Amino acid sequence: MRRSTRDRMVVAAIALVCAAASVSPAARPIRGLSLDILTALRWETFGRRQDPAASPAVVVAIDEESLRTAPLKGAPMLTWTGEIGRVLSATLEGGAKVAGFDIVIQTSIEQSEIPFGEGMLGEKVRGFDRDFLRALAGAAASGKVVLGESLGGNQAVRPSPGQRVAVRQQQNIRPLNVHIDSDDIVRRLPLSFTVNGARVPSMAVELASRALGATPEFDDRGRLTLAGYQVPGRVPNTMTLNFEGGADDVPTFSFADLRACAVKNDKDYFRRWFAGKVVIFGSVLDIEDRRQTSKRFATGIEGARAPRCAAESTPVTAGYRISTIAGVYIHATAVNNLIQRNALVEPGPLSRFLISALFAALAAIAAWRLRPLSAALAWTAMIVLGVAGATIAFNQALALPIAEPFLASLFALAATIGFRFVVADKDRRLLQKSFALYLAPHVINRMLSSSKLPELGGETRNVTVFFSDIEGFSLIAEKMSPDSLMELMNEYLSAMTDVIESHGGYVDKYIGDSIVAVFGAPADDPDHAANAARAALDCCTQLAELNDSSALFRECKLAQRIGINSGEALVGNFGSRRRFNYSVMSDAVNLASRLEGANKFYGTTVIASETTVALAGEAFAWRELDAIRVKGRTQALKIYELLALSAGLTSSQATLIANYADGLAHWRAREFGRAAQCFGRSADIDRPASLFAERARVLAQNPPGEDWDPIRTLQEK
Known part of the structure; x- marks a missing residue:
């Protein structure tokens, strides 16, 4: 007998036994309580x-x-x-x-x-x-x-x-x-x-x-x-x-x-x-x-x-x-x-048993399908509705039982929760506890609900890939002992992972100091781009708090770079037939990695692709940085820096965005002198503006030919 079939039979038996007990002679002292209530x-x-x-x-x-x-x-x-x-x-x-x-x-x-x-x-x-x-x-x-x-x-x-x-x-x-x-x-x-x-x-x-x-x-x-x-x-x-x-x-x-x-x-x-x-x-x-x-x-x-x-x-x-x-x-x-002609009509023994069995079955199903607290709330709502219906029927001289269904459903709820805890969920809890450190909770739950082992293969999904890295990690690793470095990284990776998962992201892998995460898989998330953007902002905030409050970070302040990109990707189980991982694979992943690296050149923290910006919506304050070609790709794309939530944008940030946008427009119109002026307004405090101001001044003195392309090619990863 399959385990799922056994469990269903046990739940059904619990409901029937509780219903039978509620209408048995042993429950006779509480039977009249329905009429009183x-x-x-x-x-x-x-x-x-x-x-x-x-x-x-x-x-x-x-x-x-x-x-x-x-x-x-x-x-x-x-x-x-x-x-x-x-x-x-x-x-x-x-x-x-x-x-x-x-x-x-x-x-x-x-x-x-x-x-x-x-x-x-x-x-x-x-x-x-x-x-x-x-x-x-x-x-x-x-x-x-x-x-x-x-x-x-x-x-x-x-x-x-x-x-x-x-x-x-x-x-x-x-x-x-x-x-x-x-x-x-x-x-x-x-x-x-x-x-x-x-x-x-x-x-x-x-x-x-x-x-x-x-x-x-x-x-x-x-x-x-x-x-x-x-x-x-x-x-x-x-x-x-x-x-x-x-x-x-x-x-x-x-x-x-x-x-x-x-x-x-x-x-x-x-x-x-x-x-x-x-x-x-x-x-x-x-x-x-x-x-x-x-x-x-x-x-x-x-x-x-x-x-x-x-x-x-x-x-x-x-x-x-x-x-x-x-x-x-x-x-x-x-x-x-x-x-x-309005003496009360009381249902007979069979009717009382069926009513009690119905309530017991609903309570047992709720206890089987839902978490204990949710099941208790569902049971409470069921009892309230049942008593309300019985009160309305009583107003028409029909005395439906409420004490027996109450007891039957309460015992069925408790018995089913107990059965789940002691027997049915024992293997589930062991598997979840054992694999929670390796697999996404959604993957484990999907495997348990299907009663099937994972298989090789995947599906195409529209997702947002999140790629982060620590700035200057090689120099940091060189100065620290292995034990101190491990302790530092464990605290950093734990904090960032908590932030990512709190926004519905799935951490695919850790590559040294890098984090690769996916939003929109394995669980469906129509707002995957917006959630990835929120996670990026919160990761920056969390790292700033660690640098200020954690004893490990006081001696070694960390800075991170984040790249975000949205697009079609293949998500599923990849690897050999004997060992594989749940992961994501596509050009969207590679591009997110390149965008993370682009932060090195521009001196920024979070860069996203134009696809992500379009999907995330107007809740965020973006600054268009440039149009670039990354290494390994011939197609150009516009990149954006994530500054803040739109509601939290400061006046100085708004001025910075406006000056930069003016400079970028003049740049692309080959008006290099005016572009240098616009970028120069923020060059002292803004690295991207400083870079563009210098480039604009050079081209103003040495104008390019007619075949000039306003797209920058980044050769570094």
Whole structure:
């Protein structure tokens, strides 16, 4: 098996294993986290999606205000029955479709056997619950009330016997139990229960079905269809609750305020706020029936938020957010989901696995193709986009997983990076480390990516050749010991190589004190001429810094000459079949060497050909030096001196260029006297101008014949 095939199989296996692990039973504790995060993100992103007044369910809250308001203040709940009956009747008369009780009053004060006077307390208050029971019986007769009970253990928590009789026993009593995930979070609600061998709808299902006037239909697997709406549910016989964020999604009325409103018989208020609603009585106290739900990161400050009816009581509003909500809001949310048909849809196990596998595969590919930091950034961007997409889908009641893909992709990213470091890149790192001192990094990477050894041969490319040499190197070598000379050259060549490579150049070879570099190969570089020019300027700057700061250079100041030429060249592997180098070969290389040597005659530092100047553009300040023929070539060419970047050109340099250009123009027009004057302006400070001034004065005194050629032939290399 080829190594590349093996590596691909390993990366694919990593992605699949990580995806499978993320949806395995071991990851079950984090599975519900997706719902919690998406609920919070949707709330922060989209805010309140609908007017709370449009909520099908409303809550009558037994709250702190109710406990502090007369006549309820200081009285136990079982003595509130008459007032509860009064509020129940008022809400139903106001047009409520059905009322449910999330509170269970297990006993009646009429059954109290506590001694009181000469008899029992219960005997003394006989008939105390009459108004409440009459209200229950009247509502039960029209199917508009449902009491709650809590199943579990050997004995259920049920309403008092009198209440059960008033509502016709189990006909109007439904379970209040909720579904708790393995992490003790409520995210789902049971749809039905088995009581005495019969299927009984849950409180929320019963309230929604009576409000809709439809009978709930269950199939063999416990799936519910209500008024044509097939309720989705990943866990059998449950629905996934679609909680809104904040604290005002379900209109909430303080029981104390409604009692005062009922006493003053404000029927308009009850019709305005309760007509067509499902009313749920429940406790919202901080010490009773509090649950953590998938809304735990998106809760709000609770309180009596609906418009008030009476002024006899004072609202009590909490001043801080807590992560739990009152259990009554769980049932109210379920009722809203069933009536509005927006219960959450959760993908099944296969869909979750495929989504996790996709994210794990993308992370593994990024880790395989990119450097670790780049792969981590790509993974972060992928997760952000994935969460954004899941939030948008969640706004449409589709709960896509985010926790499982996050874990799967994170582990796949880490595992693939680890595999690369320990196994796959081991040989690559060894080869790169071993050959980095001999071959260009681009050559090594190309060889590794192709999984092929280098071969003889090359290709024609348009490149720029950079040739540099140290001025007077023979005299320097003669004065220094071999060890000192080697130390000096190593520092010089290292500094120049760093500059060249920082501009994208490839150092082809060192020939003694000379450096031969190529721009535009082996890596493509459309700006190879400009980059070579920048490298030349920076090499001059770097050498000046070495001469000033390095202890080795203080005793032996160095000067360099640089030649630059652009043109077609053959680049590739040259040599014998057993040993070869990656190099460049063409007349462009020879010309760059000649241009470097031309600096000796003109007393300049950097000379470039007219081809390079045309390709480099206007970002550089060039001075046309002359038109020359170099040794070994018959064709003449114009040569230019590189002075600076255009943006950094000084006024004195600009004057120098202008005077020289004027002199050169007169020279070529055979106006030698005027040429001598122009060159003479800078002759004292400029070697090329001094040379031309002397030549012009000689020709002014001894004019040449008609066959005079303004092109200088350089015989030295």
